[in-house]
Amino acid sequence: MRQYLISFPSEAMDITDDELPAVADAAYAWVQEAAAAGVLLFTGGIDEDVAVVTVAGDGTVTDGASFPQSQDLNGGYAVIEVETRDEAVEWARKVAVACRCSQELRVFQDSPRVAELLPHLPR
Template structure:
């Protein structure tokens, strides 16, 4: 089995406010299906009201981020499936539920998992 990150930035989910409850219901239904199928690892949305910070190796905390991650926001799911094709199928289901395209990235093999 291989783990995949399925994600989208907040700006991609451009739905009318009145549709948000339907999106939430549909997204939660897909996550429940992933749990029932035994492929679910973790999912969530990043809290955009809480600013990220940078923690250095010496423990120093600064109000900073890596430049390329300044706009890291939105939602994600991590699944464990037997193939890339299976990951793409789950991403398509999430795309329908969230009403936006999903980015799929494969995690490197970890022998300890």
Template sequence: MTKYLISFPSAAMDIPADELPAVASAAHAVVQEAKDAGVWVFGGGIDESVPPVMVDGGGLVREGTYPQTTQLDGGYSILELPSYDAALGWAARMAAACRCAQEVRVFQYDPAS
């Protein structure tokens, strides 16, 4: 089966503060559905209070990130599914729960893993 990344940026969740508990509850329910279905691999939100760093092959650490990814935030889920259509279905469930559109990406198959 193929792994899919389903994600959204933080800015997409333009939700009033008093509605956040309901959104969190709905999102947790979809995650539980994915776990119960045996398709959940991993998920979570980027901790935006911790700035990104770059680490090179020699172990040198510097602040920042690649210029094309200056903003990487929001929520991410990885599901292992039988088809692209199944990924779109799960993305729709997540979009309804989070009240924002979800981006779907396909991980390349790696025969060595």
């Protein structure tokens, strides 16, 4: 089994206020379906109203993002675990239809040593 990240930036969701309730219901239905299928490990969105904090390699804490490319890190995320890439693509397709916006799909690297320390996670 592999774990996949399904994500989209906030700007990708171009819907009207009138469409929002239907999109929210469809997205929640996707969450219910993925949870019932046993493939959903996590889902959520970045709270864009909370300031970013950077913790440096030496432990120093500063306000704001330190990587220029992370300034716009926002949107929604889901982590799923499935047998094949084709299954992951199908779950990403379903959430793209529900949210009415494109989704990006990435696979996490396997980490057997970490998995040994976290037996509560599905593997």
